[in-house]
Amino acid sequence: MAESNGTGSDKARALHGDAVDATADTHLTTNTGVAIGDNHNQLTAGDRGPTVMEDHVFREKMTHFDHERIPERVVHPRGSGAHGFFQVYEPLTDLTCAAFLQDPSVKTPVFVRFSTVVGFRGSADTVRDVRGFATKFYTSDGNFDLVGNNMPVFFIQDAMKFPDLVHSIKPEPHNEMPQASAAHDTFWDFASLMPESTHMLLWVLSDRAIPRSYRMMEGFGVHTFRFVNAEGRSRFVKFHWKPLLGTHSLVWDEAQKLAGADPDFHRRDLWEAIESGDFPEFELGVQVIEEDQADSFDFDLLDATKIVPEELVPVRRVGKMTLDRNPANFFAETEQVAFHPGHVVPGIDFTNDPLLQGRLFSYVDTQLIRLGGPNFNEIPINRPLVDVHNNQRDGFMRQTVHEGRVSYEPSSLGGGCPMQAGGDMRALRAFGERMEGLKTRTRSETFADHFSQATLFWNSQSEIEKQHIVGALHFELGKVEHMHVRQRVVDLLANVDRDLAERAAAGIGVTEVTGDLSYLDDYASPKPNDVRGAAAPGVSRALSMDQGDDGHGVRTRKVALLAADGFDEGSLQAVQEAITSGGGKTMVIAKLLGSVTGGGGMSLDVDKSHVTTIGAEYDAVFVCGGSAVEHLQEQDEVMEFVRQAFKHCKPIAAAGSAVELLQSIDRPGVELADGDGSDVTSSHGVVTAGSGADMAAFAAAFVEAIGKHRHWSRELVGMVG
Numbered sequence: 056m057a058e059s060n061g062t063g064s065d066k067a068r069a070l071h072g073d074a075v076d077a078t079a080d081t082h083l084t085t086n087t088g089v090a091i092g093d094n095h096n097q098l099t100a101g102d103r104g105p106t107v108m109e110d111h112v113f114r115e116k117m118t119h120f121d122h123e124r125i126p127e128r129v130v131h132p133r134g135s136g137a138h139g140f141f142q143v144y145e146p147l148t149d150l151t152c153a154a155f156l157q158d159p160s161v162k163t164p165v166f167v168r169f170s171t172v173v174g175f176r177g178s179a180d181t182v183r184d185v186r187g188f189a190t191k192f193y194t195s196d197g198n199f200d201l202v203g204n205n206m207p208v209f210f211i212q213d214a215m216k217f218p219d220l221v222h223s224i225k226p227e228p229h230n231e232m233p234q235a236s237a238a239h240d241t242f243w244d245f246a247s248l249m250p251e252s253t254h255m256l257l258w259v260l261s262d263r264a265i266p267r268s269y270r271m272m273e274g275f276g277v278h279t280f281r282f283v284n285a286e287g288r289s290r291f292v293k294f295h296w297k298p299l300l301g302t303h304s305l306v307w308d309e310a311q312k313l314a315g316a317d318p319d320f321h322r323r324d325l326w327e328a329i330e331s332g333d334f335p336e337f338e339l340g341v342q343v344i345e346e347d348q349a350d351s352f353d354f355d356l357l358d359a360t361k362i363v364p365e366e367l368v369p370v371r372r373v374g375k376m377t378l379d380r381n382p383a384n385f386f387a388e389t390e391q392v393a394f395h396p397g398h399v400v401p402g403i404d405f406t407n408d409p410l411l412q413g414r415l416f417s418y419v420d421t422q423l424i425r426l427g428g429p430n431f432n433e434i435p436i437n438r439p440l441v442d443v444h445n446n447q448r449d450g451f452m453r454q455t456v457h458e459g460r461v462s463y464e465p466s467s468l469g470g471g472c473p474m475q476a477g478g479d480m481r482a483l484r485a486f487g488e489r490m491e492g493l494k495t496r497t498r499s500e501t502f503a504d505h506f507s508q509a510t511l512f513w514n515s516q517s518e519i520e521k522q523h524i525v526g527a528l529h530f531e532l533g534k535v536e537h538m539h540v541r542q543r544v545v546d547l548l549a550n551v552d553r554d555l556a557e558r559a560a561a562g563i564g565v566t567e568v569t570g571d572l573s574y575l576d577d578y579a580s581p582k583p584n585d586v587r588g589a590a591a592p593g594v595s596r597a598l599s600m601d602q603g604d605d606g607h608g609v610r611t612r613k614v615a616l617l618a619a620d621g622f623d624e625g626s627l628q629a630v631q632e633a634i635t636s637g638g639g640k641t642m643v644i645a646k647l648l649g650s651v652t653g654g655g656g657m658s659l660d661v662d663k664s665h666v667t668t669i670g671a672e673y674d675a676v677f678v679c680g681g682s683a684v685e686h687l688q689e690q691d692e693v694m695e696f697v698r699q700a701f702k703h704c705k706p707i708a709a710a711g712s713a714v715e716l717l718q719s720i721d722r723p724g725v726e727l728a729d730g731d732g733s734d735v736t737s738s739h740g741v742v743t744a745g746s747g748a749d750m751a752a753f754a755a756a757f758v759e760a761i762g763k764h765r766h767w768s769r770e771l772v773g774m775v776g
């Protein structure tokens with residue numbers, strides 16, 4: 056196997072060695088390479104008789120088909136993968152000896168798998184859930200897996216509770232409902248009895264749980280890890296991924312509609328972006344914490360329900376990952392990839408976080424069954440780019456043919472090889488952390504403040520983000536049948552913020568907010584202490600996604616052009632030009648596939664008809680003017696398209712006669728330009744212009760509105776609800 060020479064395509068070349076051109080100009084064969092003469096008929100006794108036992112060709116084909124399925128992942132079954140590369144900005148030698156963090160000229164190949172957690176393999180992408188963000192770095196020191204999520208904290212503090220958590224959130228065991236959703240009794244029953252989950256609950260109720268795109272979400276390693284440098288000095292580190300397209304979300308109504316119209320919405324978005332050269336980019340960030348600094352925090356770094364606020368320890372951006380290649384085969388790569396938080400390289404080490412410690416056991420254990428035995432590291436997507444030498448042998452599906460008679464160490468017969476790495480070599484050596492204490496099953500007292508950071512999160516949200524959290528609570532708890540479970544969650548939330556609890560209660564028939572958690576006395580769950588962290592919760596700006604104009608413009612945004620015969624060519628061309636030159640995409644949508652003709656005779660290919668798409672699939676909408684408006688106004692689908700865009704707070708643009716179409720939509724408080732005038736008007740993300748206006752200025756105003764992603768003022772002032 057080739058040593059990594061520092062190019063992102065090393066893994067591509069390595070995988071290519073196993074690739075087969077499925078459409079090669081050749082004939083069908085059996086698995087033993089014998090040419091097949093008839094692939095349509097079984098071998099039978101007479102042309103209307105039974106199959107004969109000797110039909111090995113049929114039996115081989117059917118047997119293989121019968122065994123095509125492997126178990127889906129017990130969590131994170133639904134996912135999408137992409138290849139790419141990572142480059143560090145400057146050597147991090149002072150912090151870590153990890154090889155891939157030393158040389159800015161080295162491109163380390165990566166494979167990333169994004170996923171949902173709860174839903175089955177065929178479930179919809181846009182459900183409310185945590186997203187997995189797992190990255191395999193094929194480094195020159197072997198593979199490093201950063202197996203993270205798009206939220207920086209987790210529901211539980213100790214791995215002992217993971218099976219309970221997952222059982223409670225998966226479909227209920229008696230009727231296997233609901234699919235891919237936490238909105239049911241067992242999850243909220245469990246959560247209400249596990250106050251340590253409160254901080255994570257707020258993240259999952261926030262819009263972070265319904266990302267606009269895998270390309271537009273943050274990633275977090277969650278646990279505290281260690282960086283260890285060549286001198287053996289250790290510092291704590293938290294890993295982050297920062298998307299260069301910003302962090303953006305859908306709205307809940309839109310997410311639900313997308314789950315029906317395009318269950319592959321995120322998978323398609325990732326695939327199409329890479330196919331069209333819009334390579335997703337993420338910066339790797341680190342928060343580095345000195346051992347003595349950690350002692351001064353009012354939370355425990357080993358507690359995975361806590362963040363290190365960016366105001367306390369800034370995130371240093373140390374490198375960039377670019378995803379530039381789609382997998383060649385979904386099963387071979389995305390399905391068979393096996394991540395494991397235990398896959399670290401010299402320079403990166405673990406901490407005693409009891410959630411991480413449990414994960415270190417779980418992944419290989421589950422993969423032994425999922426991938427059918429102990430040799431899954433030989434599957435091409437899992438192989439490192441460096442050579443593998445050890446004395447592990449045999450087992451199902453062994454690929455490597457080990458030569459020679461030695462399969463043990465030490466050996467003199469094999470010349471002592473393979474031998475342990477010498478003290479002067481880069482090798483995995485556990486950081487020598489001093490340990491003492493009683494063997495015990497107890498939760499550290501330093502883990503007992505379950506509410507301060509939940510309050511910090513709530514305080515840091517903008518009013519619109521708070522409204523969305525309350526709306527999510529009304530949905531999730533509204534689906535809970537047991538009133539006492541709703542009551543308990545409200546009382547839990549009262550310990551975070553009274554206003555939050557009261558707003559939640561108002562939508563779910565809970566009439567009293569007490570904040571009383573004495574119900575926990577009947578259960579063994581770790582109780583919160585009554586003393587919050589010494590520091591006041593305050594506000595952390597980094598926790599809010601709603602930070603005004605994000606400055607990402609229209610890059611990779613999809614804009615619908617609603618068209619019909621007779622469309623105004625000038626305004627359409629101005630909008631198309633402004634969007635494509637900003638890196639966005641336009642799609643022509645009309646009643647029927649084929650083409651539409653403009654007022655001046657220009658022909659436009661239709662990309663989608665209304666039976667093949669819905670408005671929720673686009674970031675913004677432009678309504679064509681000219682005589683097309685007469686046709687558009689008569690189409691229910693068009694009016695619904697625009698109404699949905701308005702409801703979902705998306706930018707909408709119309710010029711000239713198309714302004715009239717917007718007038719017939721209920722849009723209280725939005726100012727529109729006079730369609731016959733020469734002004735450009737931007738009001739709550741609705742951009743309109745008179746037929747005499749400068750169309751370049753109109754298009755520029757539309758582009759600016761798209762750059763803001765969503766126009767929440769519509770929700771804030773109650774235009775939409």
Ligand code: HEM
Binds near residue numbers: 131168213392
């Ligand atoms: C005790 C806690 C946890 C346990 C026992 C656990 C266990 C598992 C298991 C069994 C899988 C399926 C692996 C496979 O079949 O290949 C999995 C997948 C995954 N887990 Fe965890 N997990 C835990 C917590 C977490 C946390 C805190 C994170 C985020 C930091 C996380 C991120 C992921 C991701 C991203 C995947 C999907 C990997 C892929 O794309 O193949 N897990 N986990």
